[in-house]
Amino acid sequence: MNIFFKINNNKLYKLLKSLYNLFKAKFSQPLIGIILPVIILLIWYFLAVTETIRNSLLPTPNEVLKEILILAHDGTLFSHIQITLTRVFYGFIGGGIAATILGILTGVSPFIRKLFDPTIQALKAVPSLAWVPLFILWFGIFENSKVALISVGVFFPVYLNLMMGIRQIDKRMIEVANINNLNLFQTIRWILLPGIIPEWITGLRSGLALGWMFVIAAELMGASEGLGYLMIDGQMTGRPALIIGALILFAIIGKLTDELIYLSAKPFLKWKESLDTMQGGANNA
Amino acid sequence: MLEISNISKIFKNNEKDVAALQKTNLLINDHEIISLVGQSGCGKSTLLRIIGGLEKASTGFIKLNNKIIKKPSSNIGMVFQDPRLMPWLNVYDNIKLSILNENKKQQKVKISKTLQKVGLENCEKLWPRELSGGMAQRVAIARALVREPKVLLLDEPFSALDSFTKTNLHQHVKELWASLKLTIIMVTHDINEATSMSDRILIVQKPGEKEDKNTQIININNPRSDLKNVKYNELIKNSIFKESSIKTL
Ligand SMILES: Nc1ncnc2c1ncn2[C@@H]1O[C@H](COP(=O)(O)OP(=O)(O)O)[C@@H](O)[C@H]1O
Ligand SMILES: [Mg+2]
Numbered sequence: 334m335n336i337f338f339k340i341n342n343n344k345l346y347k348l349l350k351s352l353y354n355l356f357k358a359k360f361s362q363p364l365i366g367i368i369l370p371v372i373i374l375l376i377w378y379f380l381a382v383t384e385t386i387r388n389s390l391l392p393t394p395n396e397v398l399k400e401i402l403i404l405a406h407d408g409t410l411f412s413h414i415q416i417t418l419t420r421v422f423y424g425f426i427g428g429g430i431a432a433t434i435l436g437i438l439t440g441v442s443p444f445i446r447k448l449f450d451p452t453i454q455a456l457k458a459v460p461s462l463a464w465v466p467l468f469i470l471w472f473g474i475f476e477n478s479k480v481a482l483i484s485v486g487v488f489f490p491v492y493l494n495l496m497m498g499i500r501q502i503d504k505r506m507i508e509v510a511n512i513n514n515l516n517l518f519q520t521i522r523w524i525l526l527p528g529i530i531p532e533w534i535t536g537l538r539s540g541l542a543l544g545w546m547f548v549i550a551a552e553l554m555g556a557s558e559g560l561g562y563l564m565i566d567g568q569m570t571g572r573p574a575l576i577i578g579a580l581i582l583f584a585i586i587g588k589l590t591d592e593l594i595y596l597s598a599k600p601f602l603k604w605k606e607s608l609d610t611m612q613g614g615a616n617n618a
Numbered sequence: 619m620l621e622i623s624n625i626s627k628i629f630k631n632n633e634k635d636v637a638a639l640q641k642t643n644l645l646i647n648d649h650e651i652i653s654l655v656g657q658s659g660c661g662k663s664t665l666l667r668i669i670g671g672l673e674k675a676s677t678g679f680i681k682l683n684n685k686i687i688k689k690p691s692s693n694i695g696m697v698f699q700d701p702r703l704m705p706w707l708n709v710y711d712n713i714k715l716s717i718l719n720e721n722k723k724q725q726k727v728k729i730s731k732t733l734q735k736v737g738l739e740n741c742e743k744l745w746p747r748e749l750s751g752g753m754a755q756r757v758a759i760a761r762a763l764v765r766e767p768k769v770l771l772l773d774e775p776f777s778a779l780d781s782f783t784k785t786n787l788h789q790h791v792k793e794l795w796a797s798l799k800l801t802i803i804m805v806t807h808d809i810n811e812a813t814s815m816s817d818r819i820l821i822v823q824k825p826g827e828k829e830d831k832n833t834q835i836i837n838i839n840n841p842r843s844d845l846k847n848v849k850y851n852e853l854i855k856n857s858i859f860k861e862s863s864i865k866t867l
Contacts, residue, residue: 440714505698505700505702506702506704508672508702508704509704509715510715511668511671511672511690511760512671512672512690512693512695512696513715513716513718513765514689514690514691515715515718519718523704523707523711523715523718524704527704527706527707528704528706530706604705604706604707604708604745604746604747605705
């Protein structure tokens with residue numbers, strides 16, 4: 334008790350404590366997320382350098398970095414990333430818009446739901462790669478078929494989340510609108526729209542994740558550019574460093590694009606956010 | 619004067635029709651405060667919802683000061699058992715919902731005035747998640763009052779609250795009733811609530827199985843003096859009130 338009291342009065346202690354609090358407030362979350370990748374990196378480094386796993390199978394982190402830097406240096410890396418991003422972008426926009434329109438229609442109208450939903454659910458059960466031959470036949474072997482495949486991937490999570498979100502809108506909330514004489518526009522603006530945004534965002538985020546999955550599928554099947562192509566190229570030419578490098582780039586860029594959606598959605602989710610911070614606060618206390 | 623005349627409500631379900639109300643008649647004076655009691659399923663909520671304009675009557679009409687009411691109007695406010703606040707709107711915007719058509723300045727004045735009335739100054743910025751049950755119900759009351767209604771309909775508004783908060787809100791609603799000269803119709807299952815708050819208790823009785831039977835309404839005019847003598851036994855016989863609330867009387 335005495336010692337604690339002394340330390341407590343110590344200026345150094347106070348400084349350390351305020352630093353610690355700053356650290357806790359600002360950096361703890363992202364830093365915790367970095368711990369696991371760092372551990373994996375260390376294990377990887379250990380396995381590769383000691384040649385526990387043969388170097389022709391598992392290159393060292395240095396070699397992977399070197400491979401990426403070489404590509405970056407001659408400018409090809411940027412164009413590979415750009416082409417992959419473009420494919421995901423168009424697929425995301427196309428699939429996202431189609432899913433949003435259909436999700437709203439089937440969510441709002443029981444008739445349209447009965448008309449469309451069984452078919453959409455059946456299509457959802459088709460394995461993604463099964464679309465490939467058809468899309469190549471329809472859209473050719475170049476960009477369009479790839480974008481179409483990615484759109485399919487994006488479509489389903491957005492559609493399902495949005496439809497369920499709309500169906501779950503509380504009738505009691507609509508009664509509040511009625512008793513206060515809100516017109517249709519006001520009801521949409523103040524009740525329907527904000528009520529479904531969280532589900533929509535959730536759908537968009539999982540849609541984007543599937544979009545990234547499908548872009549790899551599309552590029553693995555046949556492409557002359559893109560991150561997926563780099564992987565195939567690495568496989569053909571026996572360069573595992575290139576494969577691993579592309580894989581890491583996929584992870585980083587995928588995470589960044591997800592973060593982008595999350596950040597742009599944040600202002601609309603403040604009311605939920607406040608719950609998160611409240612719970613966080615309670616946990617910290 | 620609120621005039622409920624010959625009101626019936628038949629719900630058409632798939633298989634058979636349910637008569638929630640049959641030829642109900644009732645007169646309520648201005649600035650009365652009334653408790654509506656009765657077994658569950660006897661049509662209390664339905665009656666309130668018809669008065670509020672949320673539900674269409676199958677027969678009959680409702681008149682407020684000699685004008686027929688068919689849809690929700692700013693003259694009649696309603697508070698439900700659950701506060702029904704939009705979780706994505708803060709307290710201020712939740713209250714604003716009922717006066718969206720007024721200009722910003724007016725909204726601001728009215729909302730802060732109303733928040734003061736229900737004892738929630740400085741709570742404008744809070745999210746519904748941050749409110750206790752009692753506070754949330756106060757916000758719901760504020761949302762109804764900000765339109766300056768003549769009649770306030772309360773459908774079991776206190777039943778989800780703990781007894782301390784409940785007593786507190788009883789007092790508060792009574793004060794609002796007095797200062798704003800409201801007419802209040804309140805559904806309750808709590809005999810204390812009914813006796814302590816109201817000028818009149820109305821016991822609603824289910825329409826009978828046969829079609830010609832109507833919804834009966836028994837009047838207890840002066841509950842605080844009357845209840846213990848004549849009609850008290852009748853109430854218990856009808857098991858309208860929760861056992862627990864009877865014991866504490
Ligand atoms: N929307 C509805 N559809 C069908 N039946 C209903 C509906 N609302 C109420 N009812 C029926 O009407 C009767 C009266 O209900 P209600 O007014 O809620 O009773 P209380 O509020 O007195 O408990 C009940 O039998 C109930 O099942
Ligand atoms: Mg009821």
